[in-house]
Amino acid sequence: MNLHISHxxxxxxxxxxxxxxxxxxxxxxxxxxxEVERDYQIQLPDPPEGEVTFxxxxxxxxxxxxxxxxxxxxxDLFINTQSLRGENVFNEQNCANCHLDAGRLxxxxxxxAAFGVYPAYRGKNDMVNTLSDRIQGCITYSxxxxxxxxxxxxxxxxxxxxxxxxxxxxxxxxxxxxxYPTLDDPEKEPDRKRGxxxxxxxxxxxxxxxxxxxxxxxxQVFPPLWGDGAYNWGAGxxxxxxxxxxxxxxxxxxxxxxxxxQQAWDVAAFVNSHERPQDPRRRxxxxxxxxxxxxxxxQGFYGKEVDGKRLGDHENFGxxxxxxxx
Amino acid sequence: MNKKMLGGLGLLLGAGVYAxxxxxxxxxxxxxxxxARVCVACHQEDGMGKNNPDTESWPRLAGLPEAYxxxxxxDMKADKRHNASMAPILGTLDDQDMADVxxxxxxxxxxxxxxxxxxxxxxxxxxxxxxxxxxxxxGNFIPACSQCHGPNGQxxxxxxxxxxxxxxxxxxxxxxxxxEGQRHNDPxxxxxxxxxxxxxxxxxxxxxxxxxLPERLEARGNEQEESAQ
Numbered sequence: 350m351n352l353h354i355s356h357x358x359x360x361x362x363x364x365x366x367x368x369x370x371x372x373x374x375x376x377x378x379x380x381x382x383x384e385v386e387r388d389y390q391i392q393l394p395d396p397p398e399g400e401v402t403f404x405x406x407x408x409x410x411x412x413x414x415x416x417x418x419x420x421x422x423x424x425d426l427f428i429n430t431q432s433l434r435g436e437n438v439f440n441e442q443n444c445a446n447c448h449l450d451a452g453r454l455x456x457x458x459x460x461x462a463a464f465g466v467y468p469a470y471r472g473k474n475d476m477v478n479t480l481s482d483r484i485q486g487c488i489t490y491s492x493x494x495x496x497x498x499x500x501x502x503x504x505x506x507x508x509x510x511x512x513x514x515x516x517x518x519x520x521x522x523x524x525x526x527x528x529y530p531t532l533d534d535p536e537k538e539p540d541r542k543r544g545x546x547x548x549x550x551x552x553x554x555x556x557x558x559x560x561x562x563x564x565x566x567x568x569q570v571f572p573p574l575w576g577d578g579a580y581n582w583g584a585g586x587x588x589x590x591x592x593x594x595x596x597x598x599x600x601x602x603x604x605x606x607x608x609x610x611q612q613a614w615d616v617a618a619f620v621n622s623h624e625r626p627q628d629p630r631r632r633x634x635x636x637x638x639x640x641x642x643x644x645x646x647x648q649g650f651y652g653k654e655v656d657g658k659r660l661g662d663h664e665n666f667g668x669x670x671x672x673x674x675x
Numbered sequence: 676m677n678k679k680m681l682g683g684l685g686l687l688l689g690a691g692v693y694a695x696x697x698x699x700x701x702x703x704x705x706x707x708x709x710x711a712r713v714c715v716a717c718h719q720e721d722g723m724g725k726n727n728p729d730t731e732s733w734p735r736l737a738g739l740p741e742a743y744x745x746x747x748x749x750d751m752k753a754d755k756r757h758n759a760s761m762a763p764i765l766g767t768l769d770d771q772d773m774a775d776v777x778x779x780x781x782x783x784x785x786x787x788x789x790x791x792x793x794x795x796x797x798x799x800x801x802x803x804x805x806x807x808x809x810x811x812x813x814g815n816f817i818p819a820c821s822q823c824h825g826p827n828g829q830x831x832x833x834x835x836x837x838x839x840x841x842x843x844x845x846x847x848x849x850x851x852x853x854x855e856g857q858r859h860n861d862p863x864x865x866x867x868x869x870x871x872x873x874x875x876x877x878x879x880x881x882x883x884x885x886x887x888l889p890e891r892l893e894a895r896g897n898e899q900e901e902s903a904q
Contacts, residue, residue: 404812407798408798409798409799411798421795424795425793425795428793428795429793431793432793449811449818450808450809450811451808453811454811550863551863554834554862554863554865555823555834563831563832565791565825565826565829565830565831566791566826567791567792568791568792568793568825568826570821570822570823570825570826570831571823571831601863601865602818602822602823602865603816603817603818603865603868603869604863604864604865604868605816
């Protein structure tokens with residue numbers, strides 16, 4: 350099937366207004382009524398071009414203060430997020446899978462660049478998001494989890510780690526190296542079949558023939574890319590453009606920028622056209638159609654038909670214990 | 676200490692993750708023992724190999740993944756992995772012999788099981804940092820060894836062999852061979868790129884680190900047990 354690239358892209362941090370919903374309500378009203386989780390996964394504007402000049406501090410410089418201990422605790426959670434499995438995390442992922450070098454690497458959504466762009470205002474459908482909100486979103490979606498409470502040890506530790514990495518970084522400024530480099534629109538529409546070939550040749554050796562990843566004992570070495578162990582349908586990485594950007598700049602590991610841009614688009618389409626745990630926001634609305642209408646006006650396969658089946662048409666939330674209340 | 680079985684290594688055998696050019700013939704370890712008569716002069720009776728820092732080092736084979744060994748034998752025969760000592764021997768072996776001898780060595784002695792639990796790498800320990808965190812600064816772009824070779828470098832599946840407990844001189848030679856292009860049989864040239872970005876001192880340091888890691892972990896475990904009593 351073809352991937353329809355919708356033009357609901359976000360510019361300047363403002364969300365394109367949703368068309369008057371055939372379902373007879375607006376996202377704004379829903380968000381204000383508090384019935385629907387707000388969409389914290391809306392994209393920020395693209396990072397600026399230009400040379401990366403920022404270097405985060407080195408761990409060797411950390412001392413024995415309580416702050417420094419909290420930095421280390423945050424670092425441990427960032428690398429080994431699986432320590433929260435069953436409590437906050439309900440898939441096989443760790444933060445450092447998509448934020449390489451423990452969140453330090455430029456063009457790999459580094460934390461030193463993320464820290465200072467929050468709080469961020471996201472247009473009329475939403476509100477000002479704090480960094481806590483954003484990290485809660487990561488855990489809800491990318492980790493298919495239950496967000497830790499604001500002020501909890503987990504959130505404080507992660508925020509302290511990010512704060513330390515951003516030492517001397519400019520505040521409230523989008524820095525070069527932030528997020529993933531934005532690819533130009535693909536020459537050819539991203540194609541799952543071509544993507545499958547790229548995947549088999551370049552990705553399967555680590556991530557497995559069926560995207561299942563690989564483990565040694567209890568430790569996940571190569572993360573799953575689809576299925577119950579992967580990021581869910583609400584995560585930023587399920588968007589084909591986000592995944593293409595990440596892949597082109599960072600994958601295969603150690604071979605950044607080795608795939609052509611078209612290959613990155615194609616393999617992103619292939620990976621993201623597989624089933625994964627349901628979008629958590631599906632719990633708060635009545636149907637797949639509504640979830641798609643409200644939260645999936647972007648480049649992705651949620652709600653689209655692939656190989657005769659509609660993606661996301663299920664009530665499988667992976668390991669997450671909460672289903673849809675009927 | 677976590678002594679759970681190494682599910683990753685055991686279960687992925689025969690999963691066909693990366694068979695490469697090797698045909699997946701069924702190996703017979705008993706027949707493999709016969710074939711191995713030509714191997715013991717270097718790889719030793721017990722398959723443990725030998726560290727020869729000044730000449731050619733002989734890798735430990737006992738407990739390596741079967742499919743990994745099959746692939747290496749085929750690759751050496753095809754000169755994708757240049758090895759002058761192995762070439763005449765491989766000339767006498769057919770595909771079935773290679774499958775058999777790999778099956779024999781794979782189950783001769785299990786590779787040491789090392790802890791898999793996360794622990795923070797010590798930023799003052801350069802070797803441990805490279806092994807567990809890599810070297811990304813200044814565009815070096817070297818992932819941590821453990822990101823592919825698994826926790827404590829004990830190997831992952833058929834394509835990422837164990838490093839911990841392999842001989843230092845052998846590990847060093849392989850990294851140098853990738854850099855020099857004598858070995859170019861790694862899946863997608865994943866190793867060549869990394870080896871090219873390592874400097875000489877990093878190669879020496881990491882080879883020594885992994886060769887001695889099982890002993891050091893054991894000593895650390897014993898210390899912890901004693902202090903707990």
